[in-house]
Amino acid sequence: MIPLRKPVYLMLYAIILQNTFACIVNPRDPDPTVRPTDPVPTTVAETGGVPKDCMKCICQVESNCAIPNPVCKDDVGSLSCGPYQIKEAYYQDAEDYVENLGTDWKSCTKTFDCSERCVQAYMARYAIESRIGHDPTCEDFARIHNGGPNGYKKESTKGYWQKVKKCLNI
Structure with missing residues (x-):
C-alpha cells in the first residue's frame, strides 16, 4: 500500500464530507432550514441579521x-443612493464596522448585494440588544435605518415605521 501524503488525505476527507453534506441538503433549496409552515423570524437573534421580510419592506x-436612475438623489440636503437610499455617513459607519464592505459609497449603492451588506453591517453596529435595551425588532431596524443610530427612539421615525409596517401586513 502506498502511504498517503497529508495534502492528499485532507483532499479526500474534504471530498467525502462534501458528498455526505450534498446528500443531506438539497442544493436547490435556498434555505433548507426554513419551511413554509415555519414562523417568519423577526429578530436579530433568530436570523443573525435583519430578517428578509424586514429588509424587503x-x-x-x-x-x-x-x-x-440616477442612483443618488438629493434628500434633506444630502445625497441618498441606491435601493436603500444610503447616505455617505451611513455607509461610512457600516464600513468602519466591517472590513471590505465595497469599493466606495456610490459604487456600493449601485448594487443590491453591497447595499444589503451595508444595511446589515450598520444594523450589526447599532441595532443590538446591548445598545437599545431589548432584542431588536423590524421596527427598531426600520427606525434606525431612517433616523440614524438613535432613530429607534425618535418621534420623527414613527411615520417611516408605519410605511414599513404596512408593507409587512402587520
Whole structure:
C-alpha cells in the first residue's frame, strides 16, 4: 500500500464530507432550514441579521426596491443612493464596522448585494440588544435605518415605521 501524503488525505476527507453534506441538503433549496409552515423570524437573534421580510419592506419603502436612475438623489440636503437610499455617513459607519464592505459609497449603492451588506453591517453596529435595551425588532431596524443610530427612539421615525409596517401586513 502506498502511504498517503497529508495534502492528499485532507483532499479526500474534504471530498467525502462534501458528498455526505450534498446528500443531506438539497442544493436547490435556498434555505433548507426554513419551511413554509415555519414562523417568519423577526429578530436579530433568530436570523443573525435583519430578517428578509424586514429588509424587503425597507427596500420597498425607500425605492420600490429598484436601483434608482440616477442612483443618488438629493434628500434633506444630502445625497441618498441606491435601493436603500444610503447616505455617505451611513455607509461610512457600516464600513468602519466591517472590513471590505465595497469599493466606495456610490459604487456600493449601485448594487443590491453591497447595499444589503451595508444595511446589515450598520444594523450589526447599532441595532443590538446591548445598545437599545431589548432584542431588536423590524421596527427598531426600520427606525434606525431612517433616523440614524438613535432613530429607534425618535418621534420623527414613527411615520417611516408605519410605511414599513404596512408593507409587512402587520
